Amino acid sequence: MSARTSGRRRPYRNDKRAEAAAATRATILDTALRLFVRDGYAQVTIGDIAREAGTAVPTVYARTGGKSAILTVLMNRGVDDPVVERTLEEVRSATDARTAINAMAHGVRLDNERHLDIVQVMITAAAVEHTVEEELHQVAAAYRQALGVLAERLAELDALRPGLSQERATDMLWFLFGLPSWRLFVAEHGWSWDETEHWLAQQAAAALVAEPESS
Incomplete structure (x- = not known):
């Protein structure tokens, strides 16, 4: 040869x-x-x-x-899921507040639904390993930053309630759409993913969106 x-x-x-x-x-x-x-x-x-x-x-x-490196890779599956960028594009292009909120609710629902097992492992692992705790903080920060895109879009549409800042709106969105909410309703209380998505979207609209002016 x-x-x-x-x-x-x-x-x-x-x-x-x-x-x-x-x-x-x-x-x-x-x-x-x-x-x-x-x-x-x-x-x-x-x-x-x-x-x-x-x-x-x-x-x-x-x-x-090793173990912590494995968990980091698993955690990044959720952060790097293509649904994240697709959801943000839909939110940025939404022409009204309800469409933007519904797009975000559906996108974060899909991401959490696909990776709920990883989220549960992250939270339990963070309690026993400091490096995992730091990784979890980074994941949460990235998640919160993504939710801030919705707050920004609502502000651009002049749809936020009077006196509600983008930062405060992002805090409220983290409370409603963040990691703990999906685990609470779906994993702990047995709600379906559809029920949870629709209810959280309704709460977000009621809490953040300005009421239409009466004629």
């Missing part, structure tokens, strides 16, 4: 290795999330993850970096 022929085949082998490594990493991450939810973050070891994922402990470290 010539050197040139070997050279042509090497990228194919490299691609196969990369695909195998990516598949192994995905399996490790999915297994870790399942174990974190089932047993609790603090109780799960790298050995547990390796055994359940059908791989070796050194491979888990090599592919992910």
